[in-house]
Amino acid sequence: MHEMGIVSSVLDAVHRVAEKNPGRRPSKVGLRIGEWAGVDLESLRFCFDALAPSEGFRDLDLEIDYRYRQNRCQRCxxxxxxxxxxxxxxxxxxxxxxxxxxxxxxxxxVELQE
Ligand SMILES: [Zn+2]
Known part of the structure; x- marks a missing residue:
């Protein structure tokens, strides 16, 4: 499952942020996901809920900033x-x-708490 790989690299990144901020605990991670990124949001959340606790993140929230596909007009x-x-x-x-x-x-x- 492609979403599992995404979640796993997201959690790696959160680990790195946590290491740089000793004494603080990551409480929320925000992802920006485009309509055309080919991500199934439901299975992404499912994988996140399954993986995060086993990676040591018990109260980590996932927030998704969903972006629709946009074009810019070259004329106007x-x-x-x-x-x-x-x-x-x-x-x-x-x-x-x-x-x-x-x-x-x-x-x-990534949001951190004291
Ligand atoms: Zn135009």
């Missing part, structure tokens, strides 16, 4: 959400638009 600069592969700018109707988000898959933040 508008950023808009892409639905059903429709990449035409809704404002000026130009077809000259480029991807501007929605493929993210990274750790946005």
């Amino acid at each position: 600069g508008l950023e808009f959400r892409v639905k059903d592969y429709e990449i035409q700018c809704p404002s000026c109707l130009s077809d000259n638009t480029i991807p501007a988000g929605g493929e993210e898959l990274d750790i946005a933040w």
Whole structure:
């Protein structure tokens, strides 16, 4: 399962943050996940709940900042959400638009407690 690998590398990263901050305990980790990152959020949460306690994180919360796929219009600069592969700018109707988000898959933040 691809989500298991993601969770495992997220927990590795949280471990590294914890090592750099002795005496403080990670309480929350935030992930930024794009619509096109190919992640199943339900199984991601499932894997997280299964793995986190065995990695020594008992009260670690997972927060997901979900990003829809977006394009930016090269003519008028508008950023808009892409639905059903429709990449035409809704404002000026130009077809000259480029991807501007929605493929993210990274750790946005780790919250620490004393
Ligand atoms: Zn436009």
